[in-house]
C-alpha cells in the first residue's frame with residue numbers, strides 16, 4: 417500500500433516535485449512477489465520522500481510534465497524496463513521537468529539516458545534535498561555536466577539502517593551475486609541470522625529449519641558448480657540438515673523453497689540431465705522415516721550481472737523452461753522427502769532483455785530500447801542487424817549454443 421500523506425503536516429509547496437510510479441505493466445514486479453507500487457513504497461523511496469523539505473506527489477509517468485522535478489526510484493533492472501515501456505506509452509513527454517533517477521538498481525544510465533537529467537548511484541538518504549537543489553556529490557551524475565558519462569562515480573552506501581530495515585548486504589561473496597557485490601554489509605544490533613524474514617535467510621548453513629515455511633538458496637545443481645561460483649553449500653551440508661530435520665519426526669510438513677540458478681556458462685541441456693540426476697541422488701541420501709519435507713525449487717536462468725566477478729561471462733539463451741519441463745518437474749519422491757521444480761521459470765526473452773539493459777551502451781541504446789519494449793524473442797538475425805554481439809566491452813552475447821542445437 418502506498419503511504420498517505422498526513423494533510424495536517426503538509427509540507428510547503430515551492431517547486432512542484434513528484435515521485436514517479438511505474439505501471440508495472442509487464443508484471444515483472446508481481447512475478448517477484450511485489451506489486452506495481454513497490455518502487456514508490458520501498459524503504460528507500462519512503463525515506464527519500466520523508467526527507468524532502470518540499471511537498472511531493474506520487475504520479476504516473478505521463479504526469480511528469482506538470483512538475484518541475486520528477487524523482488524515480490530504480491531498485492532493479494526490471495524498473496528500467498518498465499520505465500522504458502511507460503515512457504513510450506505515455507501520451508505526454510516529460511516537458512521541462514528535471515528527471516532524477518536513483519537507487520541501488522541505478523547501475524547503467526544508458527538505457528534511460530535520453531529521458532534522464534540526473535542519476536544517483538546508490539543510496540540518497542541525507543542528500544536528496546541537496547540533489548534537488550543541484551549540488552554535486554561523488555555518486556551523482558548530471559547530464560549537463562558530463563554528457564558523455566566520462567566521469568567516475570561511486571555507488572553510495574548506507575551508513576545506517578532505515579526504520580524497519582533489518583540489515584543490508586550479505587557476508588557471502590557468491591560470484592554471480594550483484595546484491596553482495598554492490599553493498600557494504602550493515603546489520604542491526606541484536607540481529608539473528610536464520611529467521612525467515614531476514615537478509616541472510618538464503619545461507620543454507622545458517623537456516624534453522626522448522627515445520628511450515630522456509631526459504632533458502634542452493635544456486636547450483638551440483639557441488640562442483642557451487643564451488644565454482646563460491647556458493648557455500650555442500651552436498652553433505654544439504655544432506656545433514658535434511659536428515660537432522662527429518663529425524664525430529666514432526667507431524668506438520670516442512671516446506672522449503674530453494675532458489676536455484678540454471679544456465680551458468682558451463683551448463684548445457686545435456687549437463688542439466690546429468691546434474692538433475694546428481695541432485696536427485698543427494699536428496700535421496702537424506703530420505704528415510706520422519707518429518708515430511710517438501711522441497712520446492714525455483715529456477716532462474718543465470719544472468720551475468722554488472723559489478724560482479726561474472727559480469728563478462730557469456731550467456732547462452734537456451735529455453736530453460738522447455739528443457740526443464742521436458743525432463744519433468746518432479747525431482748524426487750521418497751519416504752519422507754519430496755522435491756519438485758516450480759513452474760515459474762523465466763524464458764529466454766526475459767533474460768535477453770535483462771542482459772541487453774545491463775550491457776546497453778551509448779550507441780545501441782535506441783535499438784535496445786526498441787527491443788526491450790517489443791514482445792518478440794530476439795533471433796540471431798536480430799542480433800546481427802542491431803550489432804548486439806558486442807556490448808561496450810562487456811563481452812559477448814551468444815546467439816547459439818555450444819551443442820549446435
Ligand code: SF4
Nearest residue numbers: 586588589590593596
Ligand atoms: S547469493 Fe545469497 S548468500 Fe550469496 S552473496 Fe548473494 S545474498 Fe549472499
